[in-house]
Structure formats: structure tokens, C-alpha cells
Amino acid sequence: QQEMALPSSKICHDKDLDERTEWKEIGCGGFGTVYKVGHKVRGFVAIKRLWNRGTIDELYKEAECLTKLSSEFVLTVYGIYNGNKFPQFREGIVMEFMEKGSIETLQKDLSSPPPLPLAVRLAYQVAKGMQYIHSKDFVHHDLKPSNILLDNNFNAKLADFGLSRKTTSVFPSSEQSEEGTRGTIAYIPPEAFAKNYKIIRSFDVYR
Secondary structure, rough: OOHHHHHHHHOOOOEEEEEOOOOEEEEEEOOOOOEEEEOOOOOEEEEEEEEOOOOOHHHHHHHHHHOOOOOEEEEEEEEEEEOOOOOOOOEEEEEEEOOOOEEEHHHHHHOOOOOOOHHHHHHHHHHHHHHHHHHEEOOOOOHHHHHEEEEOOOOOEEOOOOOOOOOOOOOEEEEEEEEOOOOOOOOOHHHOOOOOOOOHHHHHHHH
């Protein structure tokens, strides 16, 4: 039973949530739906309910992996939601809630490019986040503005490691998805379209 691989502190049940707050939808896409939810201990968290999550074992395996990543430049994954809010989708990923959305939403909100000091700081924080996950032998696989989230002070954190797939697109850099190379077309390096391409760290730095 894969659930046993995660400590109880990594499993979020309905009793852990603040019943006084509603589940507020804050994002939706092919991967699933993200909700802002009140947690009794952590305050607000984000819970991602996946449309195509794969097997329960795969979900817990990925969560176990992601909860071990710890960097101020990478979104914190707290664990798994296992509750009765949506009977047909009992499980989801519980993550840190980021108040200011993403760099993509920031770009849309601004009528001009961001101030240079902010742009430089964000670039530095993204680079540090990439350096960290690469040092752990992971490839993000879907780095783009909508996957870089901002906290209340506009500090950037890498997020959404390809959750458009079964659970996440985080794979050890020595492995490749059984479904082949994935990502967002505008951000995929040209060589990655070759059938025999194997994902390496440089996949994350092409633009």
C-alpha cells in the first residue's frame, strides 16, 4: 500500500481542512483543477485535483518524491489530499499557496515590461531553482511563465512540474517518460522532437 510510504503528516484529510472556508477554484486546465483551500495548520494551501492521475500508487510515489525537494526557489509540495470533497476524485496534490499568481499573469497585468530590478531578481530566482532541481538529478520538463509562481512579495518559485501528465513531469534525468518527450511546444528545444531524444538538463534552459 503506497500510502504507507508517506508519513501521516504528508496525508491531508478533510478533518485537517478549515471547514469555515470554501474551496475556491483558482486555476483549471488539461491537467485538472487547482483550488485555494483553508488548512487548520498551514493557512491557505493549493490542492490540485488531477483529471488523469494514473494509478493511486503512481500518485503517492510522485508525492513522496516531490515532498523531499526543499528550496526557497521551488514550490513546496506538502503531500497528498485524501478526502471526500469530490467522491470521484478522492486524491490530489497539496501544495504551497502563492498569492500573486504566476509570471504569466504578471506579464498580462503589466502594461509594460517589469521594472529592471524585479526582472533581474526573478531571473536569478528561477536560475537558482533550476540549479537546485538539477543538482537533485531532476529535469523540470515544462518550464514556462505560467509555471513560475509568485508569493506576496513577488519572489519566484518553480512549480507545476508538468502536472499535465499522470501526476508530474518530474523524472530522474536518466529516465524518459514512457509517453515520450513532453512539454509546451513554444518552450521545447528543436532537438527534443527527434524520436530518439533523451531528456537531459539542457531541455530546461532552451528558449
